[in-house]
Amino acid sequence: MSSPSTMTPNNEDHHLFDDLLDLTSARTADHDLHYLTSLRAAYPSLIITAIPTSNIPLLSFASSGHATATLDKETDSFASWRGYVGPSANARDGALAESVHFGKYGYVWKGEEFTVWIVDGVQYVGKERGRGEHPLGPSGGTDALIKAVGGWLLDDVVWVYDGYWYQDKKLYAEVSKMEWSKVILDEGMKREIQQAADKFFDSKDAYDDLGVPWKRGLLFHGPPGNGKTISIKALMHGLLSRRPHRIPTLYVKTAPREYNIKDVFDQARRLAPCMLVLEDVETIVTPSTRSYFFNQMDGLEDNSGLFVVASTNYLDRLDPGLTSRPSRFDRKYLFPLPNEHERTLYCEFWRRKMAEKGEVKFPEKLCPAMAHITNGFSFAFLQECFVASLLSLIHQESNGDKKKDDLEKYELWVAFRKQADILRKEIRNDELNGQQTRDEGAAMFGYGGGSGLGMGGLSLRGPGVGVAGGQNMPFGKQLAAVDQTLQQFRVVDEGTPRLPVGKGRYINSAAWEER
Numbered sequence: 170m171s172s173p174s175t176m177t178p179n180n181e182d183h184h185l186f187d188d189l190l191d192l193t194s195a196r197t198a199d200h201d202l203h204y205l206t207s208l209r210a211a212y213p214s215l216i217i218t219a220i221p222t223s224n225i226p227l228l229s230f231a232s233s234g235h236a237t238a239t240l241d242k243e244t245d246s247f248a249s250w251r252g253y254v255g256p257s258a259n260a261r262d263g264a265l266a267e268s269v270h271f272g273k274y275g276y277v278w279k280g281e282e283f284t285v286w287i288v289d290g291v292q293y294v295g296k297e298r299g300r301g302e303h304p305l306g307p308s309g310g311t312d313a314l315i316k317a318v319g320g321w322l323l324d325d326v327v328w329v330y331d332g333y334w335y336q337d338k339k340l341y342a343e344v345s346k347m348e349w350s351k352v353i354l355d356e357g358m359k360r361e362i363q364q365a366a367d368k369f370f371d372s373k374d375a376y377d378d379l380g381v382p383w384k385r386g387l388l389f390h391g392p393p394g395n396g397k398t399i400s401i402k403a404l405m406h407g408l409l410s411r412r413p414h415r416i417p418t419l420y421v422k423t424a425p426r427e428y429n430i431k432d433v434f435d436q437a438r439r440l441a442p443c444m445l446v447l448e449d450v451e452t453i454v455t456p457s458t459r460s461y462f463f464n465q466m467d468g469l470e471d472n473s474g475l476f477v478v479a480s481t482n483y484l485d486r487l488d489p490g491l492t493s494r495p496s497r498f499d500r501k502y503l504f505p506l507p508n509e510h511e512r513t514l515y516c517e518f519w520r521r522k523m524a525e526k527g528e529v530k531f532p533e534k535l536c537p538a539m540a541h542i543t544n545g546f547s548f549a550f551l552q553e554c555f556v557a558s559l560l561s562l563i564h565q566e567s568n569g570d571k572k573k574d575d576l577e578k579y580e581l582w583v584a585f586r587k588q589a590d591i592l593r594k595e596i597r598n599d600e601l602n603g604q605q606t607r608d609e610g611a612a613m614f615g616y617g618g619g620s621g622l623g624m625g626g627l628s629l630r631g632p633g634v635g636v637a638g639g640q641n642m643p644f645g646k647q648l649a650a651v652d653q654t655l656q657q658f659r660v661v662d663e664g665t666p667r668l669p670v671g672k673g674r675y676i677n678s679a680a681w682e683e684r
Contacts, residue, residue, distance in 0.1 A: 201291060208286065208293055209304070215284065215295035216308035220315065222290050227276065228269075230318045236278040238285070245273040245286070278317070281310050327405065328419040328440070330433055340420070344409065347402040353514050354400065358502065362387070365500065366404055369476050370416055370442055383473045386466075386497055388450075389480040391504035394549030397480045400504070401446055404478065408444055416476075417443040424453050427461045434465040434472075442474030450479035451486045459488055467496045506547055512540035515548060519555050529562060529581050538576055542589050550592050557591075558584040 201219060208217045220227070231238035240247070248271040255263045269287055276283040276294075284295040296308045326336035327344060349363060369385050376383040389397040408416035417440045424430050430453070437445045447453055454462045466472070479498065481487060491497055507515065516536035523531050543551060561584045576582045 200288075204286075204288055204291075204293060208295065212284075212295055213304070214297060216298050216302060216304065216306045216311065218294045218296070218306055218308055218311045220292045220294055220311075222287070222292055225292070225315055225318045225322075227285060227292055227294070227314075227318065228274070228287075230321060231276070233321070235317070235321060236276060239275040241273045241275055247272050278314055281314070283311070283314065327409075328417065328436065329422060330419065330424065330429075330436070331422040332429065334432070334436055341409070344402050344405045344418075347399065347406050349403045349407065352396070352399055352403050353511070353518070354396070362400065362404065362502065363407065366408060366444070366476060370408070370411070373442075373474070384475045384477070386477040386479070386499055388492065388498040388501045389478070389504060390484040390501060391482070392506055392547060393482045394547035395504045395506060396548065397504045398448065401448065401478060401480065405444065405446070418446065419443055420446045420448070421453065422448075425455070425458070427458055430458055430462055430465055434470070437475055438470070438472065441472075442476070444476045444478060447477065447479040449481060450491075451481050451483055454488065454491055459490070463490060463497070467494075506545065507551075509537075509540050509544070512543055512546065512551060513537050515551055516540055523559075529559065530579055531581055532579070535576065535579060535582055535585075538582065539585055539589075542586060546589075546592070550595075554585060554588045554592055557588040561588070 205217055205219060208215075227236075228238050230236055248269075250268040250270065252266050252268070253263055254266040270289055272287045274285040274287070276285045281296075286293040286295075294308075294311050294314070296310045298304060299309055302308060322336065325341045325345075326338050327340040329335055329337045329340065349359060352359065354362075365385070365387060373383050389400065391397060405418045409418060419433075419437055419440065421433050424433050433445070437443055464470075466477070477498070484492065484501075492501065513536050516539045517533075520531045520533065520536060523529055543554065546554070558581060562580055
């Protein structure tokens, strides 16, 4: 067996531990002051501005195409961690990755040139001093860049709360696809929900004239899988598309403790006017948090500009103080199981969708027949019936026989009826007999199944930007959360993605303190 002396070069005079001890045993050290002083002395013509990476990620901004960042290894050193990241949803293989601890970059934004040094979690930005600017700053050019990156971070996002706040661009992308024109709903009910939101945000003066608080609440209820979530998404799309000013949307995934509820409402008040979505509200308003939630909804705090939309599959589980008091939820909307007409409309949607493919025969007369045999099905079950039927037809060859029954000659009808029989067994008798239906109810063009805004492959655990309201989280979790939020902006340096681990200092980037 080889001895240590033969495995590595022998240098008895060097001990790495001595270096470690020397660097970490000082009374105190503020490295930031050392770096600022050094850079200002070396570049007297530049204004040096220190910017936390966790607050304003300049390289991420550049990697998204809004600026250019060129690594300079000729005039300064470079230090990083190299590692491996596993495969993503769109790739089979993982890749090498890199986390930069020290690097110098030439940075260009809108024709303006900057020099950027990255040291651990801080970016030191050098910009030529303009006329009338003090050598110690601030720099007008750097401030403009900070505002541009900040606006980019806050643009096209939905705020999501899951124990802490983060901004989700993936959720925004999904919401942006959902317009009211893609939601089948009783026209009167659809118009009323739309107008409730639009009129609220256009009527602050009217509320003030009446001397009543400018706040409103809607409660969507009914059995699962019948359009509550997709209607919320359509509402979100409409408000995020308003001009000239978008209405921020906040989605609460979980808030099990009183301090979580405080975080939620504090953030909503900061961003007001805004829409606050409390999906599956029965998991948020529990016996242990009920009184505190009520106080946050209509207590002494100023909730001006809050438009609260909650949903539940179990109205009977909610406290009457939540469902029966107008100052909390002013209107309730029922989303029942679809009747036969609505199921026919949903089948027609699938017929139009499949017509684009043209691979399966789907005549119009199948729609009412399919609706007739799916009594008691929610739209989620109807979608599963279509998906399972189409999957069963893949690679299945037609036997070419002519059936006596006019419908039996269509393979889709045979497969659909079979899947409907299977799914019917999964629906409990009490759901079939006890769930409400009505002549005019809610339906939708597409349903991804499941609960929450994660339906249809939409995950609320996707990356976002920034963290706020996380003061109650363990510090280690805060660091992990901040690092996770920056993963959507994988900075590519020489073709290498960012390594999702790091060191250095982070700050807790707040939401807009002032809009």
